Amino acid sequence: MIALNKSKGALIKKRIKGSVTGWVFIIPMVFGISMFTVLPIVQSFYYSFYDYDVISKFDFVALGNYAKVFTDKQMAKVVTNTLFFAAVNIPVVIAGSYMLALLLNSKLAGIKAFRVIYYLPCVMPAIVGGTVWSYLMRYNADAQGLFNRMLESMGLPAREFFYAENLTAILSIVFMNLWSLGGGTIIWLAQFKNIPKELYEAAEIDGAKKFRKFFSITLPMSTPMIFYNVITTFIVTLQFNGTLTFAPNGGLGNENATYMYGLKIYQEAFRRYNMGYACALAWVLVLVMGLCTAVLFKTNKWVQYDD
Amino acid sequence: MTDTAIYKTKRIAGKSVMYLVLALIAVVLLFPYVFMLNRGLMSNAYIRTPDMPYWTDGLHFKNYLLAFRDGGYGMPLLYSFLVGIIVAVSTPLSSFLAAYAFARLEWIGKKAVFSVMMLTTLLPGIVTQVPLYVLYNNIGLTNTLFPLFLPGLFFSGAMNVFLMRQFLLSVPKEMEESAKLDGANAFIRCFKICAPLCKSIIIYMAVGGFMGIWGDYLTPSMFNNRTDAPITLAYALYLMTGKETNSAHPEWIFAAATIMSLVPTALFIAFQKYLIEGIATAGLKG
Numbered sequence: 324m325i326a327l328n329k330s331k332g333a334l335i336k337k338r339i340k341g342s343v344t345g346w347v348f349i350i351p352m353v354f355g356i357s358m359f360t361v362l363p364i365v366q367s368f369y370y371s372f373y374d375y376d377v378i379s380k381f382d383f384v385a386l387g388n389y390a391k392v393f394t395d396k397q398m399a400k401v402v403t404n405t406l407f408f409a410a411v412n413i414p415v416v417i418a419g420s421y422m423l424a425l426l427l428n429s430k431l432a433g434i435k436a437f438r439v440i441y442y443l444p445c446v447m448p449a450i451v452g453g454t455v456w457s458y459l460m461r462y463n464a465d466a467q468g469l470f471n472r473m474l475e476s477m478g479l480p481a482r483e484f485f486y487a488e489n490l491t492a493i494l495s496i497v498f499m500n501l502w503s504l505g506g507g508t509i510i511w512l513a514q515f516k517n518i519p520k521e522l523y524e525a526a527e528i529d530g531a532k533k534f535r536k537f538f539s540i541t542l543p544m545s546t547p548m549i550f551y552n553v554i555t556t557f558i559v560t561l562q563f564n565g566t567l568t569f570a571p572n573g574g575l576g577n578e579n580a581t582y583m584y585g586l587k588i589y590q591e592a593f594r595r596y597n598m599g600y601a602c603a604l605a606w607v608l609v610l611v612m613g614l615c616t617a618v619l620f621k622t623n624k625w626v627q628y629d630d
Numbered sequence: 631m632t633d634t635a636i637y638k639t640k641r642i643a644g645k646s647v648m649y650l651v652l653a654l655i656a657v658v659l660l661f662p663y664v665f666m667l668n669r670g671l672m673s674n675a676y677i678r679t680p681d682m683p684y685w686t687d688g689l690h691f692k693n694y695l696l697a698f699r700d701g702g703y704g705m706p707l708l709y710s711f712l713v714g715i716i717v718a719v720s721t722p723l724s725s726f727l728a729a730y731a732f733a734r735l736e737w738i739g740k741k742a743v744f745s746v747m748m749l750t751t752l753l754p755g756i757v758t759q760v761p762l763y764v765l766y767n768n769i770g771l772t773n774t775l776f777p778l779f780l781p782g783l784f785f786s787g788a789m790n791v792f793l794m795r796q797f798l799l800s801v802p803k804e805m806e807e808s809a810k811l812d813g814a815n816a817f818i819r820c821f822k823i824c825a826p827l828c829k830s831i832i833i834y835m836a837v838g839g840f841m842g843i844w845g846d847y848l849t850p851s852m853f854n855n856r857t858d859a860p861i862t863l864a865y866a867l868y869l870m871t872g873k874e875t876n877s878a879h880p881e882w883i884f885a886a887a888t889i890m891s892l893v894p895t896a897l898f899i900a901f902q903k904y905l906i907e908g909i910a911t912a913g914l915k916g
Contacts, residue, residue, distance in 0.1 A: 338736070338738070339738075341735065341736050341737060342736075342739075344737070344815075344816045345731050345735040345737025345740065346737055348727050348735060348816070349727075349728055349731040349732075349743060351724060351727060351728075352724060352727065352747075352784060352791065353743060354784050354785075355724065355781060355783070355785030356746070356747060356784075356785045356788075358765075358781075358784070359758070359765075359780075359781035359784070360750050360758060360781075360785070361746065361750065363757070363760075364753060364757055364758060364761075366760075367758060367761050370760060370764075377763070377764060377767060423655075426651065426652065426655075431645065431649070434652075437656060439899065440656045440659065440660065441655070441656070441659060442906075443895065443898075446841070446895050446898045447662075447894075448844065448845030448847075448864060448890055448894065450845065450871075450890075451666065451867065451887045452662070454867060454884075454887055455665060455666050455887070456662065457871065458665070459665065461682075465680060466680045466682070468682060469665065469682050469684060472682045502662065505659075506909075509909050509913070510910055510913035512910070513910030513911075513914055514914065548914070558754060562754050562756050564848070567847075567848070567851070567868075567871075568847065585756065588756055589852070592760050592763065592852075593763070593851070593852050598760045598763075598764070601760050605757045605759075608756065609757060612754065613752075
């Protein structure tokens with residue numbers, strides 16, 4: 324009995340001693356995550372109930388900021404733009420990078436060099452890409468961009484690209500995004516490697532041709548990744564504020580044609596200093612993302628898990 | 631023609647078509663790159679003609695020097711390197727410390743800390759921006775370079791820690807256990823034995839961290855509102871967006887942009903093995 328107590332005591336002692344070492348390792352991270360992630364999340368929720376401008380104003384407005392999300396006159400345009408962008412961008416990015424990956428998955432000599440080249444546009448910093456694209460797509464009667472120069476030299480009328488005042492401005496952004504398809508391609512290629520070779524070998528014995536192999540093996544085996552990519556692309560797309568780097572009027576576009584939800588939060592927070600309202604906008608976005616992700620998970624019957 | 635000859639010609643034709651398609655896409659993808667290179671090499675008089683030429687009128691390499699000496703991109707370039715190096719060291723280091731604690735040590739509260747960390751991945755970063763601004767504003771760090779690297783000194787994202795932990799779990803424990811018997815403490819085991827085995831993921835995080843902060847124009851655009859604040863190259867270029875037409879030296883913008891792209895491109899080519907592997911695992915495990 325005494326021996327048992329002793330060993331139990333030693334065990335607790337050992338556990339506490341071990342914990343000290345563990346906490347020495349983890350304390351920087353716990354400090355960092357508390358200070359720069361967890362505390363800001365809590366504060367953000369708290370601020371969303373206040374009219375707050377950082378300098379002097381800090382008035383409790385209850386659900387006022389949340390009500391404003393639905394009464395704000397700009398919101399109709401912002402939401403339309405964001406949904407349109409998501410509806411076009413997500414399928415284009417996923418299907419595009421998938422097709423590119425199929426192309427790069429072939430066993431030709433020198434295919435590795437092509438893989439590097441296709442990924443290069445993703446290495447180019449976004450701000451450089453934005454600068455270059457704003458030159459390529461510029462629409463200005465006195466100083467047309469390169470694309471419009473080319474169109475004019477072919478006798479075609481100049482196009483407005485992201486200087487347009489309607490949804491075609493957003494189509495130009497999707498077009499621009501085609502250049503960074505290589506990012507998703509890397510992940511697809513890794514996924515293809517994980518598909519068991521035996522499946523293809525068995526199919527070949529059965530005399531399956533390329534197309535058959537693709538539709539019966541490659542595509543179904545990639546559905547878990549397709550599903551995962553749909554969700555992550557969806558989350559990134561809804562927060563997109565990259566128009567800051569190339570669209571006119573500080574990313575808003577002409578007549579707010581490229582004004583999207585991510586940029587709206589940015590504008591309210593760092594241009595107008597409506598901090599409380601910006602926080603409320605962010606939390607509405609979180610709620611929408613959460614709901615949509617839940618719906619996606621409920622409807623993922625088409626995903627084939629290999630168990 | 632015999633059957634094999636037909637088969638051979640068919641195969642060669644198929645291959646040629648593939649190469650043609652691959653090359654065509656490559657040309658399209660490199661088109662903006664080459665455009666940038668050309669404009670960075672143009673003479674001032676030539677770039678300012680309203681014709682928007684694609685090919686340069688000569689190789690004015692002097693632009694690279696002038697942009698950084700007279701164009702105001704010199705200090706930002708230095709700051710970019712400074713911040714980049716800090717982040718390249720702190721990202722793998724802070725992630726490794728935390729990951730080691732999660733993967734190898736037993737301590738009270740481990741499960742709770744791990745769950746909180748994984749929960750933060752569910753919330754988009756956009757939520758924390760406003761409180762971070764308030765925080766930096768209160769402690770006088772707006773208009774400095776600190777917001778770019780301060781959080782990463784302690785914690786550079788749940789994804790990094792998680793990936794590092796997964797990697798560590800796949801590293802065999804035997805070597806550590808024998809070192810433990812020889813009396814090596816946790817720090818020695820972590821840095822002398824484990825770290826060398828995690829070389830590939832450490833390189834991935836160092837290079838990835840550098841490239842991320844190198845291109846970060848958004849953080850300074852949120853936390854800077856004074857014109858005399860020290861800025862990085864990404865933010866210096868960001869300040870020029872929409873102002874190119876007023877600029878007296880547009881060729882300097884493109885010279886700076888070329889250098890700005892050259893650094894991550896060189897890093898990518900040098901470390902592509904580690905980067906591609908890392909991006910793929912991040913994508914597949916996440």
